[in-house]
Amino acid sequence: MHTLVHDALASSLRRETIVSFRNLRKDYGAITVVPDFSLEIGRGELVCLLGPSGCGKTTTLRMLAGFIAPTGGEILIDGQDVTHVPAFRRDVGIVFQNYALFPHMTVIKNVEYGLVNIGMKKSERNIRVQDILRRVELQQLAERYPRELSGGQQQRVALARALALRPKVLLLDEPFSNLDAQLRLRLREDLHSLIRSLEMTTLFVTHDQDEALTLADRIVIMNNGTVEQVGSPEEIYDAPATRFVAEFIGRCSLLEGRIVENSEFRTDDGLTLPACGTAGNVTAVIRPENVKKPHELPGVPVREATIEASDYHGALTRLRLRLGKSSLIMDTQFPVGQKPRPGDQIDIVIDPAGLRFVPRPNDV
Incomplete structure (x- = not known):
């Protein structure tokens, strides 16, 4: 076995499994969007679902979030079957493409919103919120409203809100797609450092190969709802398993x-x-x-x-x-x-x- 492949496999085997997809399927009437998806994600691992529009990657992420009910198969989070558990009880945080901030709330109120809902004491809440605002470099903007922030700053608020709850799994749904090229580069570098420092288990959806190669521990290449290849960024680029993977990743x-x-x-x-x-x-x-x-x-x-x-x-x-x-x-x-x-x-x-x-x- 190629040394690179062996190292990537050995690394994944050492991780405790946090997310398991088992023969997941999603049909919309006669149309099958995801026919049979299986994958395990280890603790602290950042896995990217990568593929063209319509390949099933966002549907898969939304089934994990609890926003879409699968037609068949199972989803486990930290060993618990959550296939039919409501979204708000799954202990996942999600950052959307369009940020989805509350426009009438300040930055600090947006970030602490989930903590208020779970009944965290104010003293603990303040410590948690200040810590996460510091990590995303938003302390000076805590009292501003979303309309007073740039796109990059709003994205940081959305990320801070998701991380404040310290979820078992962080879900990122093309979070940089609305940003310009230079800002995308800066934010993905910052995001990478932040996720690593928090050892956050993360599932990331994108159609941008550069983001996947830069951020991911493993990449899952999807095409028409099926998995073409799973591997480290180096393995996917250097040893593509199919013509589709070779063409989709790099030139x-x-x-x-x-x-x-x-x-x-x-x-x-x-x-x-x-x-x-x-x-x-x-x-x-x-x-x-x-x-x-x-x-x-x-x-x-x-x-x-x-x-x-x-x-x-x-x-x-x-x-x-x-x-x-x-x-x-x-x-x-x-x-x-x-x-x-x-x-x-x-x-x-x-x-x-x-x-x-x-x-x-x-x-x-």
Whole structure:
């Protein structure tokens, strides 16, 4: 077993299970949104449900929250079956995409709302609220109303309100989708540190792969209600199990072909690459960083490609290349003023260590 996979598996086995989905199913009439979902989440683990719109990830999260009743299967929180337990008795905190703050309440009143409802003494409540406001850096804004806050500040209030109850499970439903790019980056870094410091068991839903790769201990890739792959961010990116996962996470080039007996991969149009694996029809997955300049990998066969497009991204230039009938993406750097143009020729090598192979869709 690959060391990375083994480490991720060993880490998950060491954790005490807090959330269990057992053969969860959700139908809406004749339409099945989630056909059969099983997953365990360990104490303090941050698990991300990732996939395109309509893949069933939000439905799954809302079934855990108690907002949607499953058609079949079970949900356990800390060993207790909560499948038919009302939402308010499940000991979960949730942060919504639209914040859902009470507009007539100040920041401090929003944060302490749940604590008032459970009857916590005022002295204890004050200590808890001040602690969580400090953690999300909102002490100076405690008496403001939501309308007086920026989007990022409102999101912090929503997070503080959920965390103040110290729930067994924190649910995040695309919490950064309404924020601009720079603020998203700052808040997800802050959120990551906060969740880690509190050792909070968290289920996070997003369609943003960067958020998933940055935040998650494990990622669950969903497609049409089914789980395509579960693994650490490194495993999902470096060793995709299916073509869908390879395309959904990061950029890649996909070459259709076949592994033949002499440990060689041949594309349908005649390109050959080294390979190891069982002979048969496969799709080769090549990440942009594994297409390199010849001096970076001495001894690897050099190939001449034609540049079809060149896009500047600051730290790197992304090239779209034509190699025979195959198309490749390459991330590289060029000296100032030497950026190539479409139509130029460039020598490249393909890193054999970076090659991954997945089954062809019609062969799965």
